[in-house]
Amino acid sequence: MRTTIIKKTLRVPLSDGAAGDGGATARQLDAALVKAGFKASKELIEHVSCLDDAEEYAVTVVRAVKELIGAQAQHNPYFKDFPHNVPDTVEFWLECVDDAFGKGIGFSGNLLDLPKYGRVQHSYEAMLAAHDELIPSLKDRVTVLHLGGTLDDEIVRLYLELATSAIPLGEDDRALLGELATRCLDAEQPETVPTRENRAILNAARLVAQRPLAGVDTVTDVLRLAAEASGGDVTLREPTRFRSFRRPERRALLTALDEVARQPGKLGDVAQNREAWKRLGERLHPHEHPFEHALDVFAVARQEKTARSFAGQVEMAFADNDADLALRVLSKAPGMLLRQVDRLIRNGASGVAEAVRTAAPDVSGRVLVSVLEHLSNREQPDAARVFANRGRKVWIADDTRAPLDAGAVAEITSVVEDELVRRLPDFSELTIDPEVLDVVVPMSGTATEDGFGVLPRGSKLWLDGDVLRFFVHWRQKAKRTDYDLSAVLLNEKFEYKGQLSWTRLKAEGAFHSGDITEAAAGATEFIDLHRDAIDAKYVVPQVNVYSGEGFDDVAESMFGFMSRDLAQMGKPFEPSTVRARSSMRGKGKVALPVMFEREGDTWYGTWLHLYLRGTSWGNRVEENRDIVKLIASAALHRRYFTVRKLAELFEHKGSTSDGTKIHIGLTHSEAGGVTTVAELGNMLSD
Known part of the structure; x- marks a missing residue:
């Protein structure tokens, strides 16, 4: 439970051990955390320095942060020198065939029958020896760990935080x-x-x-x-x-x-x-x-008695082409009325804006925000309608809807915005970290995944560094499991430019670390993108279940990405360079965690958290690249309710001298006074 609290809150519960001299351990803890991209607060270091059981306590802290960013595993790529010396794909396959013949083994045409293919040929220690030490950079991530209360207090605090989530x-x-x-x-x-x-x-x-x-x-x-x-x-x-x-x-x-x-x-x-x-x-x-x-x-x-549902009454009104009756029925259920606004406008109901004005005060902020976001995307038809259920499984349909009347949309949007402005807290000063302006205000935990640095679907983040590296790690539970990390490369018009996968190990400015086909002790695959050399505007990573256990069945599965400068060297997985690490838990056979856009000297990432159904066996990037193009285009063109939009609502509200100072960021600071993006979701949903 102590480990769980550290991972969920970045707070370290107090030790209940005896007092003693833990000064040396405190210094070792600080050094170990720095290597993982973390930093202990002053209060945490002082607490460890005064403990008799400091070593055991420190081990727990380090283990928790390593699990948080995925550093507890040995990430050993197939090609020992990756990203250097990645061979041509066909050249590599022929090398594996020659190796099989040299061992007296014939080739049936199946790469998995070759002893050298898909199985790492070197130890983790040998891979480490092939790489220089990481050269630290000021751009490397530093995440602060804070000292919390007692373990019992932190358990109750986390319990109340989760239970009262709006x-x-x-x-x-x-x-x-x-x-x-x-x-x-x-x-x-x-x-x-x-x-x-x-x-x-x-x-x-x-x-x-x-x-x-x-x-x-x-x-x-x-x-x-x-x-x-x-x-x-x-x-x-x-x-x-x-x-x-x-x-x-x-x-x-x-x-x-x-x-x-x-x-x-x-x-x-x-x-x-x-x-x-x-x-x-x-x-x-x-x-x-x-x-x-x-x-x-x-x-x-058992249908022995009849009880007509409220939704049934609404459907009967629409079936009779009586939108005004549907509106009168819906007026008795404010939340449902707001959810049916698009349909009411399309069917010509009169007085929708006034009905919304009456209902809005009794509707949750979560519904108001969803309506506002929905209406902002109804000015013109989408290239494709992308649907995702609560399990994040996606399907696509043509957008055959006619655009809504602009005047009606503007009138209702104004009503909803006014209600949200009314609910915002009074403030005397508002400051916002620039990095969170394009983060989507979370309205549901189902539009994201568990992990570190993970943001809600549609959120954008920017990444410095010459090299963008993303990875997948999985560990099978009961049977041989082969996941394949791939990427679709698109130009500025979302046209197909190429791909990276086990069938194409390198492209212009992009390199694959090699295909691994089983993961009894865990396996990792990487893809490197060199910003100034790659010939693509958009890159959409995907993880395909080629064979074996699905994302919900394996013992462990994660996706993450990191960035670094070319001069930094280092081994393929350097904890301090990890920007995000997301779990992969979904029903589909193809995961689309995030997509990247190259713009000048910067990579921009947009979180997707989507899963395609795929096939039961043999999923490959070549077979789903067309649907990936549609999803990428739809995701980038959709308007989301972000912190930037929320800042506009705060501006409409205006500051007051007796209000509180509000600063919005991703995490709490040592000085306190930070409202995190996650807390904004709760604030608006109340």
């Missing part, structure tokens, strides 16, 4: 919240839990511990709770195999369900998850308990 958490954070909820049953509890998924996670811990449930006010809340308590999907996207509940648990679930179902209007939500309700009914045995209203829920699920 934006939906990602899968990893939901799992962590579940663990913390069990540990913190007797600790301070959050006053409010804004997101329903989080409520279900907390209630699942209470259910098992036979504690009172809280915040259950829809039938779907009960279903989410049962799914979470069964180890299933609290988002209800994936089917859950409900477990057998103990009698007290069944009574608690049915009691909560009975209370909600006393309001007939609540039964309209049952049809959305009819099959799940039928499966849950088999586990709860509702007929064994005197809960009349709970029985109605399962009767609706």
Whole structure:
């Protein structure tokens, strides 16, 4: 848990060990952190200096930061001298064939049958010996670690931070919240839990511990709770195999369900998850308990009773081509009204802007921001409509929608912006780190991945350095697994210029580290891009599952990138040069973590966090380059709700002498007073 807290918060919990002389260890810790691109705060160094168990404590800190940036693994490329001496692809293949014949092995035409292909031929130590020491640069990343409170205090603090998040958490954070909820049953509890998924996670811990449930006010809340308590999907996207509940648990679930179902209007939500309700009914045995209203829920699920949903009333109005009736119905549900604004305008409903003005104060900031972003992209048709579900799996369709009326869009945009401005905190002074201006304000944890330096989908960042290097690392769990790092090269018109992969190891100004085809102890592949030599405007990295375990199945999988100057030398993986390290966890077989754009002396990266379905076996860059071109073009042309846009709203609000000073950055500083981009999402979502 101490390691988890360091990785999630960059705070190091206090040691509860005895006092002693840890001065020498403190200096060693500082040196080790610098090599990894981190720096201990003054308070942390002083704390380590006064510990008797300083060495064990320091080891935990270093291990945590190495895991955070992916430096815990031995990143050993196939070509020992990479990025130097990368051979021509066909030349390399012939070399592998000659090696096989020299060992008396025939060649069947399958590269995987060649003993030299896909298996690293040198030790990690031999690779290190082939590279000079990294020459430090002022451009190298330095991330500060701060001293936190006691371990128990930090556990509760992290628990409250996750539980009270106003934006939906990602899968990893939901799992962590579940663990913390069990540990913190007797600790301070959050006053409010804004997101329903989080409520279900907390209630699942209470259910098992036979504690009172809280915040259950829809039938779907009960279903989410049962799914979470069964180890299933609290988002209800994936089917859950409900477990057998103990009698007290069944009574608690049915009691909560009975209370909600006393309001007939609540039964309209049952049809959305009819099959799940039928499966849950088999586990709860509702007929064994005197809960009349709970029985109605399962009767609706079995279609023995009818309960028309609110959404059904809206659909009937649209089906009758009566957009004004649809608007009147939607006016009873402010959040749904805002989500249907585009449809209402397209179908000619009158008075939409005024209805939005009335509804906006009762709508979450997350919905307001999503509407604002959506409308900003409806001025003209997109080259392609790119859809991504909560699991980040992507599909593409032609944009056949007619542009919305500009006047209607401007009127509604003004109403939504005014409401967001009203909700912003009073401030006396606003300063913003330039590096965060093009970062998307996070409204959901599902549009990103767990990791270090990872930003929400659509966020842009800039990278100095002559060389941009990105990598994939994976470690198989149960069977041989081959991931392939590749990249599509595009010109300024998004036309195909070439690619880097195991079938093309080098291009103008670009080099591949070599194909590795199994990863029992972990494997890493790299691609180098030399900014001033590469003949491409855009570069879209991708990771293909060629064979074996998928991204959700392997023991470990990550993507990351680093930058350095040509004079820096160093081994292929230098922790202090890592700018970002993202986990890869998705259902598709092709991962598109990020794309890069070359502009003058700078690389600009745009986070994608997308997965293509791919095929069950043999995914290659040559087969999906056309869809990648469409995704890259759509991602760069889309307008997102960024910190830059938020700064405009702050400007509209205007400063006040009695307001607080606000500084927006990516991480907290030692001096404090920084509002991080992640906190902005929570602030707007309240």
